[in-house]
Amino acid sequence: MNIRTLAFLAIASCAALWIADSAPAQDNTVTITNFKFEPKTLTVPAGATVTWENKEGAHTVTADKGQFKSPNLRAGEKFSFTFTKPGAYAYHCAFHGSSGGGNMAGSIIVAPPKKR
Numbered sequence: 001m002n003i004r005t006l007a008f009l010a011i012a013s014c015a016a017l018w019i020a021d022s023a024p025a026q027d028n029t030v031t032i033t034n035f036k037f038e039p040k041t042l043t044v045p046a047g048a049t050v051t052w053e054n055k056e057g058a059h060t061v062t063a064d065k066g067q068f069k070s071p072n073l074r075a076g077e078k079f080s081f082t083f084t085k086p087g088a089y090a091y092h093c094a095f096h097g098s099s100g101g102g103n104m105a106g107s108i109i110v111a112p113p114k115k116r
């Protein structure tokens with residue numbers, strides 16, 4: 001192994017570490033577009049903050065059971081909520097959906113923290 005190979009390996013392994021270290025946390029964004037939530041079901045770890053980003057029209061993010069409720073979101077507006085308790089959270093748009101998954105609706109699944 002010559003010095004160039006060594007140098008390359010050293011740089012490559014540093015880069016690999018850097019990438020692993022700076023990998024962004026899971027993308028917890030739900031896009032609101034064309035009268036639907038995308039993805040419709042999103043699974044996140046407990047403690048995660050989910051952000052809904054409205055791309056078009058006026059919509060809301062309203063939990064079926066009232067755990068969270070956004071104001072009316074116009075195009076370009078966002079709403080965030082931090083989920084601390086594991087469980088399934090069904091939500092809908094107050095204008096175009098209804099509780100129980102009717103029309104414009106989605107759900108967030110909050111997984112329990114991993115045991116170490």
Ligand SMILES: [Cu+2]
Pocket residue numbers: 035058059060093094095096097104
């Ligand atoms: Cu809507």
